[in-house]
Amino acid sequence: MRGVRPAAVIALLLLLPAAVPAADRPVVRVGSKSFTESYVLAEIVAQVVEQTGEARVERKLGLGGTGIVHAALASGEIDVYPEYTGTIARAILKEPAVTTVAAMRARLRERGLVVTEPLGFQNTYALAVARSTASRLGLRTISDLRGHGRLTAAFDPGFLDRDDGWPGLRRHYGLELAGVRIMEHALAYRALAGGAVDVIDVFSTDGQLAREAVALLADDRGFFPDYAAVLLARRSFAERLPRTWAALEQRLVGRLDTATMTRLNAEADLDRRPFAAVASSFLGGGAAAGARRSPARELPALTLEHLALVGVSLLAAVVIGVPLGVLAARRRLLGQVELMGVGVLQTIPALALLAFMIPLFGIGRVPALIALALYALLPIVRNTYAGLVSLDPQLVDMAAVLGLDGWKRLAWIELPLASVTILAGIKTSAVLTVGTATLAAFIGGGGYGTLIITGLALNDAATILAGAIPAALMALAIHALFEALDRLAVPRGLRTRATATR
């Protein structure tokens, strides 16, 4: 059951382009993690749901990693997303010994979740070598690497650290390699093709495997755990929409072998085809074949979303932060505690703060706005406090002598005198928030970050820049806007340079 949260209602009233639910057809919310394969699978799921016609679909794609997307499923923010058996056992159930889907299903049932049978392919770590190297040295399995100690390797940082990565693999097979370097996964293929390294770690469905002259080495001694793709869903969804659930099982379970998934990943990753087009061609629609993604078309909508994120969160931060700053200036002891609290908030990495919001407020705009507002507090509170405590004491004393009591003194004298400092704090927050708001997309908050995380997933610099450059321009525009606002909001007498006339 998905209770109506008061915060969600407020957000609905606040947010400009809030979608009004069309008719009363049930909704299936499809989620995904933020990497290519997850996007493609989620898009396939979404299209199958749409084609079944029982419900309409809301796409909540690119929800960061397992932690975020699974929290979203657990709290009912999404109904279904693609997952892997190894991840379910290790990260969700935290029982690595559970390996069969049947055993997982029993345990997930207690949590109100269901899981399909495997879709067909495995996405697990694997080792790869250039095809030329493989044929020259006769390498077919990982065991074959033994005795070739002169080979060099480049491994992803994650693979190098994890016990189910290189350290465990090395022990399991008794491997020795001449040199092991750290290299981002996406760059490793180029290094391999260029002959800079001999062995790299890959995911077994990487799109590059379909295109490059690369040979996978078989895990002949069964080290890597099973990462069979499945769909993980809420039981309520499967029970509420049985026809849709049946369609998903019928059209996807056992239908996606490794070669197929690798090809789909290559279409999205290397050919830059939109996820929707890749999904639709797999499902036999064949629509929009060859069409390339066009971030330009999404920009106006994303700009509005981003502006709404920045505007609403900044407004909230001002409404909360200025009074907190005043309070801190009035009650010095409380003030120190308060400033420390706001400061600690700032030390939480923005992404972690966003993740903390999920159990409390779910995913989407509301938690993103709350996290952004909290993040924008520090400069505003601090500058309001600093502006008020550094006022000329003679001017403050004079206000008391002139008969201005607390509120009048604050509104007529202290805040106007401190306005330059306070506005500087708000300006700092605004510019920072434009940047931080790009992270909102990780919890489905929308905005320019949507392009950035899609671009990161695809290792596509153009898409990343299509999000990053407008964000930078928006930061500049907001800076300019505040310069203009300075002229309006700062009292004239504080701007006039002393033009003493005698």
Next chain:
Amino acid sequence: MDGLRPAHRLSAVIVVSGVTKRFGGRAALDGVSLTVEAGTTHVLLGGSGSGKSTLLRLVLGLAQPDAGEVVVDGVRVTPASRAEIQRRIGYVVQEGALYPHLTAAENVALPARARGWPAERTEARVTALAGLVELERAWLDRHPAQLSGGQRQRVGLMRALALDPPVLLLDEPLGALDPITRAELQTQLVRIFRELGKTVVLVTHDVREAFVFGRTITLLEGGRVVQQGTFADLARRPATPLVTEFLRAQAPPPEMTAYL
């Protein structure tokens, strides 16, 4: 000097008795007593660090004495009575302490506005005060930064007089002015004090100002009263050699006087 002022019923408006005020370990004021009669001008004379400004702050209730008491108009100054005391006092400080974000007129109108006067009444009062300090009304629409030091000081005085308080406290009101403006304003202040019959306490380090303004003078040094009396008392019957030294230190050398 007495002959210049209208005769008033002599009654003590400000009574300071045995006041001590410490900041950290240092006594800014150490057992100071003085009495100011209604309608007279009393000068607190002393060098920097003598405690004269601190004494004004105690009279205003902006600080509390560690020992002794201050009574204004028969009411003891405490945090509780402070607001009531401040209503009877106009306060002028060096450079005026005008609010830079308000125009001169808005600065003057501030005490009236705080008490909810109707706009016409406030405006009439501002115009009348401009006449009193001989400041053209047009200047009042400017911000303090656009006024000269003398004009700012006049605006500060107007603001202190806005509610027509019986008592005026002035802390180095002429301190930041050039000699010519200073002389003009000095003459003007003497006239205004006489016309309005206010009870005035004026803080200065300038012996000449003390001579011009003060019916009675308290000479302070290191937080203690060195001598109290008229200028003639201090000059002719100095309590200690320090008094003579203080008075002479600021006198022009005789060779110079010969030229003037």
